[in-house]
Amino acid sequence: MPSISSLSPGNLSPRARKMTTVGIGTAGAAALALTVLPGTADHGDAGQATAARKVNAENVAFSSHSSVLPKQGKDIAAAQHSLIAVPEGAQQVRSVKDATTTAKSFTTTDEAADAIRAGAKERAAKADAEKKAEAERAAKETANRSEQRAAKPSYPDNLDGWIREAMAIMDKHNIPGSYEGIHRNIVRESGGDPRAINNWDINAQNGVPSKGLLQVIKPTFDAYHVEGTSWDQYDPVANIVTACNYAADRYGSMDNVNSAY
Incomplete structure (x- = not known):
């Protein structure tokens, strides 16, 4: 070769x-x-x-065949350009995606803003409802107190008030007695002193002295005590109600008592 x-x-x-x-x-x-x-x-x-x-x-x-080369070169250049164009196209795709993402983010932001406004509105409505409910509760409590005052009127802390309060209780328990009859016997028995006590009569000698406005002894007070009144023998209202309850049982009414009873 x-x-x-x-x-x-x-x-x-x-x-x-x-x-x-x-x-x-x-x-x-x-x-x-x-x-x-x-x-x-x-x-x-x-x-x-x-x-x-x-x-x-x-x-x-x-x-x-060398004349073909220029065309081939063009083809190669075109191919190279197409290779370069792919990233450019990808960049365009990315740009579109970025724009879409941005649009979505704007939408999400708007929705979040709407949610925040809705939440604020809901909280405001809830606060108003709570405030309204609190006002209603306060009004109801005030009304209840008014009703209680109307149902249980206040009385002055004196002889007149004690008699009238005692008569209101007696009326609920059907115990007879007039203002005049109660007042008259109180003046005779204690002179209107709710802390009066008898330490010299027979009851005192027996160890159960008479006490209070209507000079009630302890065994009588316990036997004729009216529910809802104080268990203190010196309490003026409880003493009047108990004495009137006893007088009603023994004499028909405190109005019928004109002396020691």
């Missing part, structure tokens, strides 16, 4: 050298890697000439 050096321009005809130079100039160093047909080594110069003609023919054929 002839060596690569046997195909050098010095071994070729002037025409072959010219065409070979063109082919090499156009295709570059890679065009020299040509395959030589078998058997050229056996024919000496004739084989070399044949090989040279083959090389020239192939170079001519190769160079004849």
Whole structure:
């Protein structure tokens, strides 16, 4: 097989050298890697000439297609441009996505703002409802206190008030007695002193002195005590009510008592 050096321009005809130079100039160093047909080594110069003609023919054929290269270059450039355009397109897609995300974020912000306003409105409504309920409770308590005062009128803390309060209780328990009859017996028994006590009569000698406005002894007070009144024997209202209850049982009414009873 002839060596690569046997195909050098010095071994070729002037025409072959010219065409070979063109082919090499156009295709570059890679065009020299040509395959030589078998058997050229056996024919000496004739084989070399044949090989040279083959090389020239192939170079001519190769160079004849060199006009295609510009189009291929354009195609390659177009391909390269398309490769560059892909990131640009991706950037455009990202820009659209960013815009969409931004729009969504604006929507989310608006919705959050609406939710905040709705929450504030709800809290305000709840606060108003609580305030209204508190006002209603206060009004109801005031009304209840008024009703209680109306149901249980206050009485002055004196003899007149004690008698009138005692008569209100007696009326609920159907215990008879008039203002005049109660007042008259109180003046005779204690002179209107709720802390009066008798320490010299027979009851005192027996260890159960008479006490209070109507001078009631302890066994009588306990036996004729009226529910809802004080268990204090000196309490003026409880003393009057108990004494009138006893007098009603013994004399029909405190009005019928004109002396010690």
